[in-house]
Amino acid sequence: MINISSMFAKSPFKPLRDHMNKVVECVVPLKEFFEALNQRNFVKVVEIQQQISLAEEEADLIKNEVRNHLPRNIFMPINRSDLLEMLDMQDTIADVAQDIVELLALRRMSLPTELRQDLILFVEKAQSVCYMAQGLSEEFGDVLESGFGRHEIKKLLAMIDQVSSAETEADDLEDALVRRMFEVEDKMKPVDVMFWYEVFEWIGDLADYSKKTGSRLRLMIAQN
Amino acid sequence: MLIEYGSVFITLAIVFGLYMTWGIGANDVANAMGTSVGSGAISIKQAIIIAAIFEFAGAFIAGGNVTRTIRKDIIDPTPILGNPEILVWGMLSALLAAALWLTVASWMGWPVSTTHSIIGAIVGFAMVGIGMDAVNWPKIGTIVISWVVSPMVGGTLAFLIMRSIQRFILDTDTPFRNALRYAPLYLFFVGFLISLVTLFKGLKHLDIELSIPQSFLVAIAFGSFIALTGRFLIDRLKMKEAGSVHEQFSQIERIFGVMMLFTACAMAFAHGSNDVANGIGPMAAVVSIVQSGGELTQNSALPIWILIVGGCGIILGLATLGYRVIQTIGTKITELVPTRGFSAELAAAATVVLASRTGIPVSTTHIAVGAVVGVGLARGIGALDLRVIGGIFMSWVITLPVGALLSIFFFFFFRGVFL
Numbered sequence: 001m002i003n004i005s006s007m008f009a010k011s012p013f014k015p016l017r018d019h020m021n022k023v024v025e026c027v028v029p030l031k032e033f034f035e036a037l038n039q040r041n042f043v044k045v046v047e048i049q050q051q052i053s054l055a056e057e058e059a060d061l062i063k064n065e066v067r068n069h070l071p072r073n074i075f076m077p078i079n080r081s082d083l084l085e086m087l088d089m090q091d092t093i094a095d096v097a098q099d100i101v102e103l104l105a106l107r108r109m110s111l112p113t114e115l116r117q118d119l120i121l122f123v124e125k126a127q128s129v130c131y132m133a134q135g136l137s138e139e140f141g142d143v144l145e146s147g148f149g150r151h152e153i154k155k156l157l158a159m160i161d162q163v164s165s166a167e168t169e170a171d172d173l174e175d176a177l178v179r180r181m182f183e184v185e186d187k188m189k190p191v192d193v194m195f196w197y198e199v200f201e202w203i204g205d206l207a208d209y210s211k212k213t214g215s216r217l218r219l220m221i222a223q224n
Numbered sequence: 225m226l227i228e229y230g231s232v233f234i235t236l237a238i239v240f241g242l243y244m245t246w247g248i249g250a251n252d253v254a255n256a257m258g259t260s261v262g263s264g265a266i267s268i269k270q271a272i273i274i275a276a277i278f279e280f281a282g283a284f285i286a287g288g289n290v291t292r293t294i295r296k297d298i299i300d301p302t303p304i305l306g307n308p309e310i311l312v313w314g315m316l317s318a319l320l321a322a323a324l325w326l327t328v329a330s331w332m333g334w335p336v337s338t339t340h341s342i343i344g345a346i347v348g349f350a351m352v353g354i355g356m357d358a359v360n361w362p363k364i365g366t367i368v369i370s371w372v373v374s375p376m377v378g379g380t381l382a383f384l385i386m387r388s389i390q391r392f393i394l395d396t397d398t399p400f401r402n403a404l405r406y407a408p409l410y411l412f413f414v415g416f417l418i419s420l421v422t423l424f425k426g427l428k429h430l431d432i433e434l435s436i437p438q439s440f441l442v443a444i445a446f447g448s449f450i451a452l453t454g455r456f457l458i459d460r461l462k463m464k465e466a467g468s469v470h471e472q473f474s475q476i477e478r479i480f481g482v483m484m485l486f487t488a489c490a491m492a493f494a495h496g497s498n499d500v501a502n503g504i505g506p507m508a509a510v511v512s513i514v515q516s517g518g519e520l521t522q523n524s525a526l527p528i529w530i531l532i533v534g535g536c537g538i539i540l541g542l543a544t545l546g547y548r549v550i551q552t553i554g555t556k557i558t559e560l561v562p563t564r565g566f567s568a569e570l571a572a573a574a575t576v577v578l579a580s581r582t583g584i585p586v587s588t589t590h591i592a593v594g595a596v597v598g599v600g601l602a603r604g605i606g607a608l609d610l611r612v613i614g615g616i617f618m619s620w621v622i623t624l625p626v627g628a629l630l631s632i633f634f635f636f637f638f639r640g641v642f643l
Contacts, residue, residue, distance in 0.1 A: 002335040002589050002615050004255045005262070005556035007596060011606025075610050077603035138470075145473045145561075147386065148603045149395025152469070 010069045012076070012083060013144055015062055016090075020137045020213075022059040023090050026052045026097040027130045027206060031123050033101055038116050042108060049105040056098045063091050077148065078220045086216035092209045093130060100202050109192050112184050115177065122173040126206040129170055132163045133210035136217055143221055153221050160214040170207035174200055226309055229642060230514045233312050240319035241507030241530075242537045244342075247326045248499055249541020252338050253279065254549035255589040256495040257488060259596075261550055262557025263565040265484035271550050272542055274485075275492045280535035282496025282580075283504070285430070286422045289583030290498050291526055293363070294342065294505030295512075297583070299350045300358050301520040308518035313642065314353050315506040317634035318345035318627075322502070325623070325630055335615035337587040340623040342502040343367060348628025349635040367584055371620065374575055374586045375594030382571035382598030389563055390602065393476060400465045400472040403479050407458055408451035411486055414570055415450030418490050419443040421577045422497075450486055457482045480562035487569035494576035495588045496538075502585065504534035560596070564604045568595040590616050 029048045036044035066087055070080060111119055136159055143152040177200055185193045226233070257271040266274065304310045322341035329336040343364070350358045389410075393402045420443035423434055434442065458479055466472050504526075512524050560568070572588070572595040579586040593612055600608045 002255070002337065002593065002612060002619060003333075003553060004258055004589060004592055004596070004612075005553040006615075007593060007609050007612040008262075008557050008559050008605075009607040009609040011559050013606050070607075073610060075597075075600055075608040076606065077600075142470050142473060144606065146394040146399075147390040149390055151395050151397065 009074050012066050012070055013141065015066045015069075016083070016087060017137045017141065019059055019062040019066065019087065020090050020134050022055055022062055023094040024130055024134045025055040026059065026094040027127055030097060030100070030127060030206075031120065033104075034120060034123055037104055037108075037110060040108075040110060042105075045101075045105050045108075049101040052098055052101050056094045059091060059094045063087055077144070082216055082220040086213055086220065089209050089213040089216055090133075093133075093206055093213075096202050096205045096209065100199060103195065104199065107192075107195060109195060111196065112188065114184065115180055118173070118177045118180060122170070122177050122200070123203055125166070125170045125173050126203050129163060129166045129207035129210045132159070132166055133213045136160060136163065136214055140217060140221075148221065156221060157218065160218050163214040164211055167207045167211040170204060174204045226312070226514055226518050233316070233514050234511055236316055237319070237507045237510035238533055240316060240323060241503050241533060242540070244319050244323040244326075244338075245500065245503035245534045245537025246541040246544070247323050247330070248338055248503055249275075249279075249538035249543075250545035251326070251330050251541075251549060252499055252589065253492070253495060253538065253542060253546055254553050255592055256491045257550050258553030258557055259560055259565045259569055259592070260484050260488035260491070261554030263481065263484060263560050263562045264558075265481040265562055265565065266488055268547055268551050268554065270485075271488065271554075272547055274488050275542055275546075276539045278489045278492035279496035279500065279538050280531075282493035282498075283500035283534055284496075284531050286426060286493070286497035286577065286580050287501050287504075287531070288526060289426070290501035290580050290585050291505045291508060293367075293583040294346065294501050294585060295509045295526075297363055298343070298346050298360055299354070300360055301354070303358055304354055305520055308513050308520050309642070310353055310639075311520060312510050312513055313638040314346070314349040314631075314635055315509045317349050317631045317638055318342060319503070319506045320634050321345040321348070321630035322627055325627055329623075334622070335612075335619045336623045337589060337619050338499055338502045339585045339587045340371070340619060341627040342506070343585060344624035344627030345631035346506070347624075348631040351628070352632045353635050353639075370579060370584045370586055371590065374579055374584075375590045375597075375616070377578075377594075378572050378575040378591040379594035379598035379601070381574060382568050382595035383602050385571055386564065386567040386599045386602035386604050389567060390604075394473070394563070398465075399469060400463075400475050403476040404458070407479055407483060408455045410566070410570075411454035411483055412447040412451040414447075414483075414486050414490055414573075416443045416447030417570075417574050418493065418577055419446040421574070421581050424581065426581055454483060454486060457485070477562045480566045484562050484566050484569065487566055487573060490573035490577075491569050494573040494580065497580035498576050498586060499588055500531075500534045500538065503537060504530050507533070559606055564599045567602075567604070568592065568599050571595040571598060587619075590619070 029051055033048045139156045139159055143156050146152040253275050257275055260266045261268060261271050301311055322345045325341050326336060326338060347359055347364060392406050393399055396402050420439060423439040423442055461478060463475050466475055508526050508530050511530060513520060572592045575591050576586060576588050599605055
């Protein structure tokens, strides 16, 4: 007996969305983390670092699950490799968030007071770009439901553009922060200075990979 | 021989026919109803009730042509006019062979089809028991071609229906309002299509003869009735247009969930009109030969009680095992939302009923698979595992010869017992 249910493979789109939600869980506590760092509240710093590590691990599990359920011969309305790359982009966001907190929790670095406000602004901006990328995966659900209808695709493309411009704004904030850092860096420990530039880069990466998630999505829906 | 063992033959025919239809009810029906249950449109209980009623209605109202094909169009009995018992043994062997093979295959999870088993079995005993010339090869050719063509027709239809739903409802500025507007039209189409195909010169056995315009009128009336009933049921949901498109999409799925009630009925009707014949066709052949005292030309009409035996078999199969199979299938098809399920079921039901009207035994399951692929091609389904299509080819390759061999074996067995 041919069982008709055997032709329905597990759809990867729900887990893809779950994965992005988990990734965002790694990003949400970052602002609090930097505030705790500035207040030199290291109990809290370690607590948040562990919380993010846990979320990152869970994101990895979902990622592997998506990959395991995506054999080559599966028939999907989108290109399989685009989907896998989008998953990778999302996952990198979680990895970067983890790298940031691990380094800072280990080195207990603190930033000169005059830079702190700018850093928090920059972190908030990077976070908001991630949240926008999360919104993309919600809207992508509607694109699927409409069977890749033009209306929904148009909406999604507009949202992807918004993520791109938000990422540019984050870049600008990073530039400003780096410039102010340059003015005060002589007063700091040289090794700290080097690592802070690295951390700024990584915070920028949070926004950058969010943007790249959007770019992959654009490729995925632009096939027809 | 026939007089001596007449009641034995009829009893055996009923027992084997019950066995075969029981198997159809236990396994086959699930594929027809599973999509409805999986998309959450109907509960298991509702599926059983719908299946019981509409399988029977399908067999009774529209099953005559396929039954006739299986009963007398595949075999030309002219060479054995003096030995009617050969055809009796043969039909009994075919039934037993197909039913047994189905049981074994279901048990092992092999991809076989009821229709292919019974056709293979009938051809098998005819070739050996009567002779190569006794098989109506052109007819067999038509049937085999239809096995390739029918899933494609189902797929194409499903693709077009899915595309139309996208075009007129989902991909618009006001999807919810368009869904409300077009839902009755789609339902009209369900009722109109199924009833027109059924009515079109197709009710002679019930002593109802409608002219072509009359058929159209009745079909329009029936379609309108379905549309109005559906409209009433949709209104009872009391939905207000939601603000976001996202919420409107889930409202639309609820509307199509109601509409799938009707395609579920259509699917059960279609399945009954085609697949029940696999069980009752050979049974009817045996009964009419015995009762006519050896008349092989079989001009007599199909006795109603045979249909009832077939219906009982199906319901028995549903009640004993079928509900569990439907449940299993239903829990695995959750990815198929009602808009998609509606498209696939309407396409499959229309294709099967059309085949039934022309008297061609097709595989409902294969057509349903084709329809789901059609919806997938319209970019409607998240992920499909197309290995099942390989299973369809296997079904063609394996089932026909095995059915034939088993039936030949039983043919010689019966001949040995009764001769």
